[in-house]
Amino acid sequence: MTTANDKKYELKLDKTKQILFAKALGSFGPSDADDFVRDYTIILKPVNAKEYELQFDCKELKVSGKDTKSGVDMTNMLKGCLEMYKKEGFKNIIFDCTKNIVLKMQLQRLCKEAGLSTATVK
Template sequence: MGSFNIQINKPNKIFNAEVEGTFSPEDGMKSIEAYQKEISTITPSEYEIHIDCTKLNVSHPDTLPILEGCFQLYKKDGFKEIKLTISSNPILSMQLKRVSRKVELTNLEIIEV
């Protein structure tokens, strides 16, 4: 089961999110709904989005379309920068890079810790 937490740091203009576990399609849809609710309170082009993925598991093939949809939302909403922090996990890193290339998300930075 996947979970997520969203916090907006308005003074520093950072949209913080934390994701963990293995997302089912239902978990993914819930996270998108929460994202859309929170995003309506800010102007994304003025913000960076930082997503802590250090506890995230590699996505199953059936949930990759939802991950792609999330990346497309970040691109469409026009964040200044998108930063994903992951634990040293080559498979997750490759998966995130592949999805970002597919949706042409050029302002994504993956930080391994």
């Protein structure tokens, strides 16, 4: 099962390998984040996340801050997603931020704040 939204994100569930592949691109606004959460919920619904690994490609994701159009703090929305991943109980979570040092530092801080101890940010 695969889903995408105007190339802002991709989600792919591999039931054989028990991996949810996710990829985020560019800057997210509130509607992008809402669409992602909706599609994430739909794609994950038929499986038990506790048996799955989440592999998230963040190499092309822009650092979160305030959305210029709405003024919404996207950092809080990102933290909410991390809390959602924690609640799902994935057996392992890997965020690949290769060559995106600022995002790597932001994710490490937010993972700590969200209590997401099963995450690796590389």
